[in-house]
Amino acid sequence: MKDELKYIGQKIIKNKEILANNVRELQKSLLPIDSIKSQRNESSSKLIELLGQSLIDHQEVSKDIIKWANEEASSLVDNTSLTTALRSLAYYRTVIWDVFTEELEQQQFAAITMLDVSKIIDPLLDEISAEYGMVFQEHSNKLMKVAYTALEELSVPVVPINKNVAVVPLIGEIDTHRSQLILEVTMEECSKLKLEYLILDVTGVPVIDTMVADNLFKVIYALRLLGVHTIITGIRPEIAQTIISIGVDFKGITTFADLPTALASIDLKVVQTN
Incomplete structure (x- = not known):
C-alpha cells in the first residue's frame, strides 16, 4: 500500500506543471482575472508538489503547507472573497483525484488506497482552508479598524473659520473614549493650524452631566496649555438647569448661547487689540 501511495505521489510531482495548469484553467471560471494574474504558476505547482510529497512522507510537509497557504491567501485577500478563495482551493482536490482515479483504473490498485489518499490529502487541504480563514479575518479586522478610526475622526470635525479661529460641532454622547479622541484631535489640529480660539459647540450633545x-x-485645560482659548457654545436651557442641579461649576470657562455670539465676541476682541 505504501508503494502505491509512493507511486501516485511521484506521478503527481512529475506532472506538477501540467496539473498546475489544469487547476488554473478551472480557477478562471471562478477567480477574478486580476487574481489569476497575481498568482504565479510556480505557486500552484508548488502546492501540487507538496501534496504529492505528502503521499510519500506526509510528516514533512505540514509547515510548508501552512507557509504556502499564508502567502497564497495574502495574494488573494485584496480582490477575492473568502468564499471564492476556498472554492478555488477545491480545484486542487479535483485535479489530484483525477490523477488518482486514472492510476487506480490503470494499475488496479487496492480500493483502500483511495481511502488512504483521502486521509492524507484532505487534512492538508483543511489546514490550508483554516490558514485562509485566519488571513482573511486579520485583513477584515484591519479594514474595520481603519474604517472605525476614520469614522471616529469624522465625529470630531475641526472646522476653520479663519486663520485664528475654528469650530468643533459636537453631536451625540460624549463618553470617556470620545472625550480622549476630542482631546487628541483638537490638540493636533490647533497646533497644526496655529489657532488662537477654538469653539466647542455642544448644541447636538443630548446630556451634559458631571x-x-x-x-x-x-x-479646555489641555488646550489652554497650548495657548488656545476655548469657548463653549450651545448650552440649551434644559441642559443649563441640569448643570445647576448637579452642581457643575463652569467658572473660569467662557460660554455663549450660540455660535454667532461667540464669533462676534472674538471679532470684538481682535478689533480692540488692534
Missing part, C-alpha cells in the same frame, strides 16, 4: 463636563474641562 462626567461629560469633567471631560470637556480636561480638553
Whole structure:
C-alpha cells in the first residue's frame, strides 16, 4: 500500500506543471482575472508538489503547507472573497483525484488506497482552508479598524473659520473614549493650524452631566496649555438647569448661547487689540 501511495505521489510531482495548469484553467471560471494574474504558476505547482510529497512522507510537509497557504491567501485577500478563495482551493482536490482515479483504473490498485489518499490529502487541504480563514479575518479586522478610526475622526470635525479661529460641532454622547479622541484631535489640529480660539459647540450633545463636563474641562485645560482659548457654545436651557442641579461649576470657562455670539465676541476682541 505504501508503494502505491509512493507511486501516485511521484506521478503527481512529475506532472506538477501540467496539473498546475489544469487547476488554473478551472480557477478562471471562478477567480477574478486580476487574481489569476497575481498568482504565479510556480505557486500552484508548488502546492501540487507538496501534496504529492505528502503521499510519500506526509510528516514533512505540514509547515510548508501552512507557509504556502499564508502567502497564497495574502495574494488573494485584496480582490477575492473568502468564499471564492476556498472554492478555488477545491480545484486542487479535483485535479489530484483525477490523477488518482486514472492510476487506480490503470494499475488496479487496492480500493483502500483511495481511502488512504483521502486521509492524507484532505487534512492538508483543511489546514490550508483554516490558514485562509485566519488571513482573511486579520485583513477584515484591519479594514474595520481603519474604517472605525476614520469614522471616529469624522465625529470630531475641526472646522476653520479663519486663520485664528475654528469650530468643533459636537453631536451625540460624549463618553470617556470620545472625550480622549476630542482631546487628541483638537490638540493636533490647533497646533497644526496655529489657532488662537477654538469653539466647542455642544448644541447636538443630548446630556451634559458631571462626567461629560469633567471631560470637556480636561480638553479646555489641555488646550489652554497650548495657548488656545476655548469657548463653549450651545448650552440649551434644559441642559443649563441640569448643570445647576448637579452642581457643575463652569467658572473660569467662557460660554455663549450660540455660535454667532461667540464669533462676534472674538471679532470684538481682535478689533480692540488692534
